Amino acid sequence: MRQAKLISVWVGGALLLAGAVGILESGASDVFLEATRPDFQKISLGIAGIQNGGGPDWLGGRIEEVLKKDVKRSLVFDLVDLPSLGIATSDIGNGTGNGSKAVFKQVAEKGVSVLVWGKAALKEAQKDADVNMEGFVYDSGSDEVVGGKRYAGSPSVVRLMAHRFVDELVFRYTGEPGIARTKIAYVAQQGAARELFVMDYDGYDARQLTADGFLNLMPQWSPDRRFIVFTSYRDRHTQNIDMIELATGKRWTLISLGGLNITPALSPDGNFLAFASSHEGNSELYRLDTRTKAIQRLTVNPSGDLSPSWSPNGRDLVFVSDRGGGPQLFLMGSDGTNVRRLTFEGDYNAAPAWSPRGNWIAYVCRTQKEYKLCVISPDGQKRMQLTTGPGVDDSPSWSPDGRHLVFSSTADGKSHIYMIDADGKDIERLTFQGTHNSAPSWSPAS
Amino acid sequence: MNKTMCTYAVALVASMALIGLSGCSKKSVQSGGDSQSTQGTAKGGGAGGYPDTGVQSGGGGLRGLDKNPSEERVGSGTMLAKVDPSSNAGRQLDEIRAEQAASAAAGLRDVFFAYDSWTISEEGRQALSRDAEWIKSNPNVSLKVEGHCDERGTSAYNLVLGEKRAKAARNYLVELGVGANRLSVVSYGKERPTCSEHAESCYQQNRRGHIVVKSGK
Numbered sequence: 001m002r003q004a005k006l007i008s009v010w011v012g013g014a015l016l017l018a019g020a021v022g023i024l025e026s027g028a029s030d031v032f033l034e035a036t037r038p039d040f041q042k043i044s045l046g047i048a049g050i051q052n053g054g055g056p057d058w059l060g061g062r063i064e065e066v067l068k069k070d071v072k073r074s075l076v077f078d079l080v081d082l083p084s085l086g087i088a089t090s091d092i093g094n095g096t097g098n099g100s101k102a103v104f105k106q107v108a109e110k111g112v113s114v115l116v117w118g119k120a121a122l123k124e125a126q127k128d129a130d131v132n133m134e135g136f137v138y139d140s141g142s143d144e145v146v147g148g149k150r151y152a153g154s155p156s157v158v159r160l161m162a163h164r165f166v167d168e169l170v171f172r173y174t175g176e177p178g179i180a181r182t183k184i185a186y187v188a189q190q191g192a193a194r195e196l197f198v199m200d201y202d203g204y205d206a207r208q209l210t211a212d213g214f215l216n217l218m219p220q221w222s223p224d225r226r227f228i229v230f231t232s233y234r235d236r237h238t239q240n241i242d243m244i245e246l247a248t249g250k251r252w253t254l255i256s257l258g259g260l261n262i263t264p265a266l267s268p269d270g271n272f273l274a275f276a277s278s279h280e281g282n283s284e285l286y287r288l289d290t291r292t293k294a295i296q297r298l299t300v301n302p303s304g305d306l307s308p309s310w311s312p313n314g315r316d317l318v319f320v321s322d323r324g325g326g327p328q329l330f331l332m333g334s335d336g337t338n339v340r341r342l343t344f345e346g347d348y349n350a351a352p353a354w355s356p357r358g359n360w361i362a363y364v365c366r367t368q369k370e371y372k373l374c375v376i377s378p379d380g381q382k383r384m385q386l387t388t389g390p391g392v393d394d395s396p397s398w399s400p401d402g403r404h405l406v407f408s409s410t411a412d413g414k415s416h417i418y419m420i421d422a423d424g425k426d427i428e429r430l431t432f433q434g435t436h437n438s439a440p441s442w443s444p445a446s
Numbered sequence: 447m448n449k450t451m452c453t454y455a456v457a458l459v460a461s462m463a464l465i466g467l468s469g470c471s472k473k474s475v476q477s478g479g480d481s482q483s484t485q486g487t488a489k490g491g492g493a494g495g496y497p498d499t500g501v502q503s504g505g506g507g508l509r510g511l512d513k514n515p516s517e518e519r520v521g522s523g524t525m526l527a528k529v530d531p532s533s534n535a536g537r538q539l540d541e542i543r544a545e546q547a548a549s550a551a552a553g554l555r556d557v558f559f560a561y562d563s564w565t566i567s568e569e570g571r572q573a574l575s576r577d578a579e580w581i582k583s584n585p586n587v588s589l590k591v592e593g594h595c596d597e598r599g600t601s602a603y604n605l606v607l608g609e610k611r612a613k614a615a616r617n618y619l620v621e622l623g624v625g626a627n628r629l630s631v632v633s634y635g636k637e638r639p640t641c642s643e644h645a646e647s648c649y650q651q652n653r654r655g656h657i658v659v660k661s662g663k
Binding site: 145161178192209233262304350351364366394395414 | 498509513516538562590601634642
């Protein structure tokens, strides 16, 4: 009897501890954590060019340009300009001869940690044109060519080859999969309609996903990257929550309760869909068990509750409620228990997104009549404003490595999609076409 | 089957991708005339009809750097199905135009709202009173009350705000004697603005309840 009691207490304690750790670190490895610290020393990396192995001159340059941007965006590497360090790389060759050794020596002496070079060829003689790309990596710490990659594919996947190579570099030096092959789902104006699109994380290769001719809103990825859930007005008069399979275009209606059915969000394990619905009067939060199809109501309140975002361990939700007047962020257990208010600064805080590491919640804060991005720690102790200036910022969504956010903003007039470092530095605009791009959602890493 | 059960079964029916359930009215089944696939013949979905959304080990994983790398074939990463943009857009546009024409012919007026507000002003009451007269004298027409917002604020919260505006307008029409069953409510938030300038003159046109004569069903 006594023993049993002890065990149950111990189990309770362990669970509690696991919960706390999960919120703070989301079970990440040491390497992973180190690379996210603000004082993390970036690894210096130089690119010695992509040689022409046969084919058009633009090919190597195009690959090198993608490599450089990916390396910069990784925030793991510090891209160094080799010529400005006085390092000539024309003798790099295939990495084995005396010329290569001389280059490696200079690289090591100048304190550059990693040297990358490669070769690319385009064979057009064949029926289907084929691109071959090789990339190699010298590590000055171990003074050796640690390895390389050889890719082949059609000319349409040249950028993907470079993305893949940089993800391999990030993986090699951090143990993380990298973000260069991730995607962003978003909403874009098409004539009078707003449809769903998916593009590469750097804004290239946009593809249309829906063609309903009316409104589709708020795409969110499934954890396995195979599906997008979103709010659909297929017949214009009612709102449903639909799911579409990217590979096939196959579509399912998950929620059609009547009234508002908005802000769907799949749990990190994919077993629950949290969403807001007003079918019982005002907008309340619910969760659908995707296995049993049971729907459970999570909030009971005469005010509007919406925009649930899951903690990475799936135990908690952050959401928006206007139960205090204007919209504010609240936290609760994912079963609807233990509701507590998170934001107290300002009279408009909305559109929360819980970071994949769990340590921040990004959201839209109204400050001086403008709608800007803020982040707050889940304990409410730390708060930062990330963007400033005019324009409406909306729909922040985290990169799977937690180092960036993507969001929409009208800062340049029309609504477009931007990427920003999680510390508020380096805003990069991703969309340039069209009259309206919004509601970006960053895919999980593969 | 009681009413709550029925409501939930509506969700179930929809999620079962049109497999009929007896006991509820036929209205619960989603529109079937759409050429795009609603046929959820998913594998592994069981009675629910859609596939698992759980985490699966991705096939596109990294293989690591290699001193003697073998060739990796890089395919298109997305594998996105092709959509035909022309399929539904034309039909939707035709129906929207028909609704606009019918609403304009009826002379229905919009009701406008203050920033962040869903309270109906005296001016709004007058507009709705005239609308109610027309609606009551045209008893066979079904109407939709749309709630709209200006571009300020988040997309999601504006959908909630838009619904509050649409319901405020609907409720006032019901107070004036219009049958509630003739009025459906939908919020478009800030997603279907009538103008797009970043100025109060445009914002105030977009903060509106808009009454539409429904075409067709």
